[in-house]
Amino acid sequence: MRVTVLVRPKAGILDPQGEAVRASLEKLGYPVSGARVGRVVDLELATGDVTEARTQVERMCAELLANPLIESVEIEIEAERE
Amino acid sequence: MRVTVLVRPKAGILDPQGEAVRASLEKLGYPVSGARVGRVVDLELATGDVTEARTQVERMCAELLANPLIESVEIEIEAERE
Numbered sequence: 232m233r234v235t236v237l238v239r240p241k242a243g244i245l246d247p248q249g250e251a252v253r254a255s256l257e258k259l260g261y262p263v264s265g266a267r268v269g270r271v272v273d274l275e276l277a278t279g280d281v282t283e284a285r286t287q288v289e290r291m292c293a294e295l296l297a298n299p300l301i302e303s304v305e306i307e308i309e310a311e312r313e
Numbered sequence: 314m315r316v317t318v319l320v321r322p323k324a325g326i327l328d329p330q331g332e333a334v335r336a337s338l339e340k341l342g343y344p345v346s347g348a349r350v351g352r353v354v355d356l357e358l359a360t361g362d363v364t365e366a367r368t369q370v371e372r373m374c375a376e377l378l379a380n381p382l383i384e385s386v387e388i389e390i391e392a393e394r395e
Contacts, residue, residue: 239355273347273348276344
C-alpha cells in the first residue's frame with residue numbers, strides 16, 4: 232500500500248527556503264505573495280489494511296519523519312484517495 | 314489562491330534521502346519496502362482564475378521549482394480540490 236506523507240513547516244515557523252523561493256519567483260515576474268517549502272515522503276508499506284497503515288505512519292512521523300514542534304503532517308493513504 | 318506543488322524524484326532516479334529514510338524505518342522495525350523523498354511547495358497566488366493559476370505554476374516549475382530531467386511535478390489547485 233502506498234502512503235504519501237506531507238511534512239510542512241507550521242504557520243509562524245521561519246521558512247528560509249520558502250522565502251528564497253518566493254523572492255526568486257518575484258524576481259522572475261510572478262505575483263506570488265507567499266511560498267512555503269516542505270517535504271513529501273512516499274512510502275510503500277507491506278500492510279494492506281488502511282487503519283493499520285495510518286497507525287504505523289503516524290508512529291513513523293513521531294519517531295523519524297517529522298519534528299512535531301515545528302512541522303505539521305498530512306497523511307494520504309492511496310486506498311482512501313481512490 | 315493557494316496552489317500545492319509536489320516535486321518528486323522520477324522513477325529510476327537515485328534518491329539517497331529516500332533510501333536513508335527507508336533504512337532508518339527498517340531499523341526502527343517498520344516493514345517499509347520503499348521510500349522516496351521529494352518537496353512540497355505551497356504557493357499563494359494573486360490570481361483567482363484556476364486556468365491562469367495552472368499555466369503560471371507550470372511555468373514556475375519549468376523555470377525554478379523543479380528539474381524536469383530528474384523530477385516529476387504534480388500541481389494541486391485549491392479550488393479544484395474542494
